[in-house]
Amino acid sequence: MxxxxxxxxxxxxxxxxxxxxxxxxxxxxxxxxxxxxxxxxxxxxxxxxxxxxxxxxxxxxxxxxxxxxxxxxxxxxxxxxxxxxxxxxxxxxxxxxxxxxxxxxxxxxxxxxxxxxxxxxxxxxxxxxxxxxxxxxxxxxxxxxxxxxxxxxxxxxxxxxxxxxxxxxxxxxxxxxxxxxxxxxxxxxxxARLVPDWTMASFVDSVVREMAERVGDRHVICALSGGIDSTVAAVLLNRAIGNRLHCIFVDNGLLRLGEGKEIIAYLCGHFDINLTFVQAQERFLSRLKGVKEPEQKRKIIGRAFIEIFDEEARKLPKADFLAQGTLYPDVIESVSRKGPSAVIKSHHNVGGLPETMKLKLIEPLRELFKDEVRRVAAELGMPDFIVHRHPFPGPGLAIRVLGEVTEERLAVLRRADDIVQQELRDSGWYRKVWQGFAVLLPLRTVGVMGDGRTYEHVVALRVVDSVDAMTADWARLPPELIGRISSRIINEVKGINRVVYDVSPKPPSTIEWE
Known part of the structure; x- marks a missing residue:
């Protein structure tokens, strides 16, 4: 340090x-x-x-x-x-x-x-x-x-x-x-006459050294989602302990369109790491059946993840640690500081963890903000498409499908969100904004398509500008881009007849709807 x-x-x-x-x-x-x-x-x-x-x-x-x-x-x-x-x-x-x-x-x-x-x-x-x-x-x-x-x-x-x-x-x-x-x-x-010695290079050196000392000769399970946070954490730990790091990628049935295959392909193609792919869609979706309350969703998902990591750890000798890509905003928003600040929500990798978890947590990025993680990624020489990948929540689409999570509703949201990602990239706005995604609302509205009446789902577009996710403002996308996204979703995604644009800043709103 x-x-x-x-x-x-x-x-x-x-x-x-x-x-x-x-x-x-x-x-x-x-x-x-x-x-x-x-x-x-x-x-x-x-x-x-x-x-x-x-x-x-x-x-x-x-x-x-x-x-x-x-x-x-x-x-x-x-x-x-x-x-x-x-x-x-x-x-x-x-x-x-x-x-x-x-x-x-x-x-x-x-x-x-x-x-x-x-x-x-x-x-x-x-x-x-x-x-x-x-x-x-x-x-x-x-x-x-x-x-x-x-x-x-x-x-x-x-x-x-x-x-x-x-x-x-x-x-x-x-x-x-x-x-x-x-x-x-x-x-x-x-x-104070302090020395400005906080750099990403110094952080990398110190965290690699600290992680190696803490882990010793034991093994670490790493919860790898494919996002920048968990990927950076994995690369840092790989430098510290080498093949004693065991990365676990879990397909929980709550990923975006084609995301599982895409993540496995680029992780295996760019990094020399031990990677296990666990398909657990049924476990997650069955436990979420009938659940509508956001905090309950997060805790169910958190417990299911830990069960899987504990199961995988039992297959390995000396696997005593679970590594996660937890960031500072996750900690601030999830854990009561016993002062005047409040818990905003449970992140599955902070407030959603069960008390009975057998593995000890190791979180190399716990004190960093998101933009600092991007700088670490660049310092590590990671590919540009990972460095600038939009944040994706650990609970996945479960908190973007408002209300009950079903395979049918997930499929509708996946197709709508895929259009959002395509249009942001094709227009050049993907790199200009902090995050952009679609949210499936738990209501239907009347519409007219052709000569017939429809009564179908509503999708909200959430696109924000931010630096570290502690505060955010809605992105002023060009009206023609919003219109194109809306038109494509309504015409290409069966089951949606209305698209709305979220113009709420954080605070008072959060970036995610749940």
């Missing part, structure tokens, strides 16, 4: 993940940890700097996340953002006040005093920042200087240069803050 390491304490902000991204983009490794993580635990992580995130709570209210003063004793530079600033001010002897109205949105901040965070920024004029707070600091703690203010907030930024503690009442991590990225980099490189 790189020498420089920023620990981000999460107090429930909706944009905490953006802090981690900005830090990593600057070449410094960062991790997010819940606000219930104690100073002793943080000390064991050996951080070289700490960032306290924002949050929705009011400092001092009964259920508000609290600050562990032991973090101050670690003697590393600290940056407090919004709620983090208020916690620092409270514990260091400042005075807080509850605002009569919450301030949310853009504001012009004026520079009041020199500060390491302002290095390289023109302090002769104001800078646009993004505010989101209710409470505010009325009087800064002893030893702190007010370094920024706005027309409505006298104390918008404070600093104690001697102790290397900085705090701002706005969000520098969001793009709405004009100089926010420069401020964060100044904290990393001017105040």
């Amino acid at each position: 790189p020498h420089s390491k920023v620990v981000i304490i999460d107090y429930g902000s909706q944009v905490t993940q953006l802090i981690a991204r900005r830090v990593r983009e600057a070449g410094v490794y960062s991790e997010i940890h819940s606000c219930v993580t104690g100073a002793t635990e943080v000390a064991a992580m050996k951080p070289t700097a700490i960032i306290l995130s924002g949050g929705p709570a009011s400092v001092g209210e009964e259920a508000a996340p609290v600050f562990d003063p032991g973090l101050l004793a670690l003697n590393v530079p600290i940056l407090g953002i919004c709620y983090g600033m208020q916690l620092l001010a409270q514990h260091l002897g400042g005075e807080l006040v509850i605002s009569l109205t919450r301030e949310y949105g853009p504001a012009d901040m004026h520079f009041k005093a020199p500060c390491a965070l302002w290095d390289g920024i023109s302090v002769a004029s104001s800078t646009r920042v993004w505010m989101s707070h209710g409470d505010k600091v009325l009087v800064p703690p002893p030893g702190f200087v007010v370094t920024g203010s706005t027309s409505t907030l006298e104390v918008a930024a404070i600093a104690d240069e001697n102790r290397k503690i900085y705090a701002v009442q706005f969000h520098p991590e969001v793009h709405h803050s004009a100089d926010g990225d420069r401020m964060l980099r100044n904290f990393l490189f001017r105040a």
Whole structure:
């Protein structure tokens, strides 16, 4: 692991993940940890700097996340953002006040005093920042200087240069803050004097070494879906332990059109790995019969996968581990951090795993965002069509067939989704968007085809732009492309007479419908 390491304490902000991204983009490794993580635990992580995130709570209210003063004793530079600033001010002897109205949105901040965070920024004029707070600091703690203010907030930024503690009442991590990225980099490189040693090459070297040490002389079962995440995980582990890695590709009956054969062909053609192909369509589909609730689907699928991996492991000597392509967004959305954040959904490879699983988990990509995985794939020299392959959910089409999953409904969706993939590729939009797919809705509508009345299925098109799937916006495809996709689906897929286009961003919606 790189020498420089920023620990981000999460107090429930909706944009905490953006802090981690900005830090990593600057070449410094960062991790997010819940606000219930104690100073002793943080000390064991050996951080070289700490960032306290924002949050929705009011400092001092009964259920508000609290600050562990032991973090101050670690003697590393600290940056407090919004709620983090208020916690620092409270514990260091400042005075807080509850605002009569919450301030949310853009504001012009004026520079009041020199500060390491302002290095390289023109302090002769104001800078646009993004505010989101209710409470505010009325009087800064002893030893702190007010370094920024706005027309409505006298104390918008404070600093104690001697102790290397900085705090701002706005969000520098969001793009709405004009100089926010420069401020964060100044904290990393001017105040904390960190070394930008987080690169994909360094990650590959460290994870290969760590995986080899952890596995020892034992064997690993790898859940290989053919997507970029599991494929990168497999290639990394293959470097670490060679032929003691056993990749299992399971056809669960929930794949896209022709996907099973395609995946087997390119995995065997491009990688020298042990690969076992398990056909388990009947097992999955029989257990999903009659099931409509999304979380139940995910958990059923997760348990069935683990059963298969346990069965395969019993055929091998010393097969003690199960490797998965779990990513950071999977972990964040699936596992409650026991703080103010919430579980969004169970990913089959995180929240959907059974407690009785016999294999130990090994997840080489657990701390990476999707775009970082793509960079690792490029570093490993993987083919371009794998590097840029759209994400596909572990539960497969089961969560894109809304309601009950049947072979008939799966067949309808496969044909519709295949048209979506063809048109995105042929038009050049496949590489321009994060993800595009079709969803089969659990309803029918009246239509007219030829001279007759129809009463058939509805398909929704979901095409989004994103960087890491933590947030996303609907893609503004050309109307003629949407029209062509719709026309082809209605004319070529029997059983569909209506196509709709999803224009919901994430949040409040998720990318997948279930």
